[in-house]
Amino acid sequence: MAEKDINKVLGLEARFDCELINTQGGSTRHLLIDVEARAKEGHRTERRPLNLALVIDVSTSMRGSRLANAKKAAVQLIESLSEKDYLSVVSFGRDVQVHFSGLEMNRSNRELAARIVSGLDHRMYTNLSSGWLEGAACVAATMDSVKDLHSHVILLSDGYANVGILDSNELTEHARQLRLREVYTSTVGIGNDYCSTLLRQLA
Template sequence: MSEKKLQLQARFDRTLVREDNKSVRYLVVEATAPPPEQEEREMPPLNLGVVIDASGSMAGHDGGGVSGLDISRLAAAQQASEGIVQNLTERDTLSLISFADDTIAHLSALGLSEEGKRTASTAIRELETRGCTNLHDGWLGGAEQVALYMEQHPECINRLLVLTDGQANEGVVDPDELARIAADLRTRGISTSTVGIGQDYSTDQIEQMAEHGGGMLHHTERPSDIIEVVLAELKDMRATVIDDLEVGVSLEGEDGRRVCVEVVGIAERHDGVGAQAVLGSLVGNAVRRAVFRVHVPAGCEDVLRFRVEASWRGEERRETLQSEVMLTPAKDDAVYVEVWDQEACTEAARVWQADVIRQAIDFNRMGDYRQAKRFAKEQMRYFRHYAKRLDEGEELVEKLDRALRRMARPMREGSRKEIGSAMYKHQRGEQDHRVMAAPREWDEYLED
């Protein structure tokens, strides 16, 4: 991977806090990856495990849509996997695992010479549907194959790509436990991305796997979507220049024990000192942002110096880059007239908005419309107060208010997934890799 360094920029929405009362400030941290590698030979080989749901529901059809590609979900996953085979090189390895109520390793770290590609293509064509959905065992079966090869080949980029259309109903099914496993795999050097197919997959389960696994979550409805996002994901894997990026914010000393730092909207990890945002892998020139909410209690007298540290996986050890930002206690008169950083405030508001909408979707999905209304009322009060000073504040408030009102009534699961996916990607600065004839803005799904 590139030896050029990551660029790190951090700034608060406001730099003054109240001496005699509590304050909440938002810290926006922006990480910019170095330029892409110029020659393919410079890129590390890819050690990829493709894990495909082969349960009975994968025989279902979702319609061809504008593409006209009306094939089963499994057939679309097979076509996408064949595309992976043809786009990998002889330096790369592929493991292929299918799962239902059992797990089958069809390929184990197969080198992709011309003969290897023929072997892989045959294995992909022979996949058949069967049984229920033991997502956990299939996923870990793929992780085992990737880990075995990784031990002997530490120079590789190690990835898992999981495709599923259902809710795990055997093995480990608790989203929090899946998140813990994903985080453990990531710390061992194996990242997980997930592709949800159709409208019946468990958002909670595969979202936790991708979010804590340092990968990406993709929502697909049509066969063509599956092929598009899988091949785009492969392209990103091959173009990785920063692997397993985390950004942490901490404040040491006595004030560090009183000030609370939390990540807004994306996976976080606490180490007892501060909070770390899990940002995953970056391709060349990619920009990722993390927003931290900082709660400062009353009574702080000295300048608060926060350490911002980015860390990512290097060839031999984790590399780091540090920066420092400050908050200054001041009298109320000075705090009230401080000029806000419009760019930082707007980014914080957008991420906050997305986080609130995702939480409201959870209440809607559970059918708890009364709690959705209470949640909406509370959040709108705080959000409106914050956004009123922003140039884009009126639009942000209007869209959030409309979304929260809609969440207090029954919604189609397809609309929930589209809106949730859009919010998820916005919080991470990721793109939707689906190629749609007439792309819709997320708020248009509120009318469905």
């Protein structure tokens, strides 16, 4: 495919997290690349409504900038949803809290969801498996009542679980069973030292 044809199909934007670097060395910069798939002329189709569960780690290890960044990312996602989409929000520390499940994302509900997420505070311990599975249960419940949805669990966490299911084989099997039901998981690692091993097992 020629470069001019690629540009018609994909939109690419790259930017660094900071414009300046430390001339003495020892600094780390992050490059963010946004890739947007564009429909070809004459082939634009309306996307399927989304059925999402945002599962947010509010454990002690997420306190401070990590939780702030997770909440910021979640709010940005909420603001991008349309009135045809459905959203559940779950947070977890030691316990799991379902803030709402299968809510239609009209304007007032988007504002409500953003306020709830922005108000999250940290709690003790990290019951990641229970939070993730509760988010999947919310998505599955919406699938039972509304058809033809694209269903997805989005987990925002540093990946350091210390209670709940910790066995990697068991977590991988849960993820496989969910995919068979067309419930998919994406994980967003929060912080520079997040545990990629556990998060990869769920995605």
